[in-house]
Amino acid sequence: FIRYIDEHKKEYVDTLREAVAIKSVSSWPDSRSECVKMMEWMEKKMKALGASTELADIGMEKLHDGREIPLPPILVGSLGNDRSKKTVLIYGHLDVQPALVEDGWDTEPFTLVEKDNKLFGRGSTDDKGPVLCWLHALQAYKAIGEEIPVNIKFVFEGMEENGSEGLDEFLWSRKESFLSDIDYVCISDNYWLGTTKPCITYGLRGLAYFNLEVSCAKSDLHSGTFGGTVHEAMSDLIFLLNSLVDVNGRILIDGIYDQVDKITDAELKSYQDIEFDVDDEPGAKTVIPRKVIGKFSLRIVPSMTPDEVTTKVKAHLEKIWATRGSPNVMNIHMGHGGKPWTENPDHPHYVAARTATKYVYGVDPDLSREGGSIPVTLTFQEVTGKNVLLLPVGCGDDGAHSQNEKLNIRNYIEGTKLLGSYLYEVSRV
Incomplete structure (x- = not known):
């Protein structure tokens, strides 16, 4: 063989x-x-x-x-x-x-x-x-x-x-x-x-994959004509995405770590013997897009579930969005998810x-x-x-x-x- x-x-x-x-x-x-x-x-x-x-x-x-x-x-x-x-x-x-x-x-x-x-x-x-x-x-x-x-x-x-x-x-x-x-x-x-x-x-790990949309107009707008007069969706999107983690990568969503299981002593000990090694089409347009979409994912661990994570992500973004005072429309939905x-x-x-x-x-x-x-x-x-x-x-x-x-x-x-x-x-x- x-x-x-x-x-x-x-x-x-x-x-x-x-x-x-x-x-x-x-x-x-x-x-x-x-x-x-x-x-x-x-x-x-x-x-x-x-x-x-x-x-x-x-x-x-x-x-x-x-x-x-x-x-x-x-x-x-x-x-x-x-x-x-x-x-x-x-x-x-x-x-x-x-x-x-x-x-x-x-x-x-x-x-x-x-x-x-x-x-x-x-x-x-x-x-x-x-x-x-x-x-x-x-x-x-x-x-x-x-x-x-x-x-x-x-x-x-x-x-x-x-x-x-x-x-x-x-x-x-x-x-x-x-x-x-x-x-x-x-x-x-x-x-x-x-x-x-x-x-x-x-x-x-499991996965919860999100699509975050912010809309500001029914169609794309000329940036020379409307720049400075329209509340741009891109600025709002960056604001929202920036609220998800701190500079060290720790997730800032309330309660997101509550369901995380603690590691057992036996599993922690087993890691001592493990061998570790250290090791959409671009372009330039002078327009204000009518809608921008940000995509992000959270990898989840036992005993987190995609549904629980979605509830907390939505609550966080809606809370942050309310402080923004933007006239634009924000929509967040989970594209797909899987349990750990x-x-x-x-x-x-x-x-x-x-x-x-x-x-x-x-x-x-x-x-x-x-x-x-x-x-x-x-x-x-x-x-x-x-x-x-x-x-x-x-x-x-x-x-x-x-x-x-x-x-x-x-x-x-x-x-x-x-x-x-x-x-x-x-x-x-």
Whole structure:
């Protein structure tokens, strides 16, 4: 198994090159067809393994301008149906963040570039590369004539970078059917803490993402004619945003920290062994915009909830707005949110993942909570009632969501070995 993966490194890199070339940016309406193309591309790969697949229609997305466009389908399916085996559900996403050369990329973001044993390209580490690690691990088992040690079910989506719209409802609708016989859930959509030591993640922060609008006119105004006579929305927006945090970054919203759980002594002690490494189109216009929009997010921790945070954010901004005395109109709403998630890192599922990690990398992995948010993690936990594990492939310096996103070739190949070894160890639990 290990030797086969090493021998097919070039093939795996070429497959990632194909995937990166598909511009599946879920937040670009004009790229929606590319998102669909990406899901269809992956379906063909899974079918070639012998998997049964479904591209599930989850309806339409309503855009801010009132238009409606189809949501990318969710790719679900199964590989193996042996009742004597465990069943593992794997999740990943095939959409990516926006990327343009003019954003500061050194190379074309949708052309995979290999340099210094690193693979640069949008989606290389988030999350096309890790999804392909699953694919390659399954391919390797098939190619060497070995049975896949567990039954596989998979859920791959195309809207994760844009709020995973429609996914929660879809998963709940399949609770008593497709998801009824799951034993474990594994997700590879996060990163090591540093660059040399692998980790396993048992906690994530939640998210509350807000849109703050201030309107001052029915249409844009000429700044030469109206400048100085109109109460500009931009000034109000800056005033409101400036009220959210102090100079040290502490949030100034009343009661925002009330629901934050205290860290336990055991968890604080565990941090001593963790390895840390230190590491909308622009333009110029001489107009007074009729409306300006500020976007900000709060990462939330146990036991905070998006609804509670929204209530407090609205109360804070309405209070501050009242002191402004502006004739303009302010509106605040939460675009999307997700609760924080934690899991038991001593569960046998986690023990199996630790064993697999040590087998591949020769070291015990760090156990970490991560600052990012993957809302579907909690949904899987609630829908299946089973243990959920995050098993990252990429490094902490991969630059997901940033310019020059990359995946080290070593992480890509060893990550494939890791996910395949994990499936073997889980079969023995």
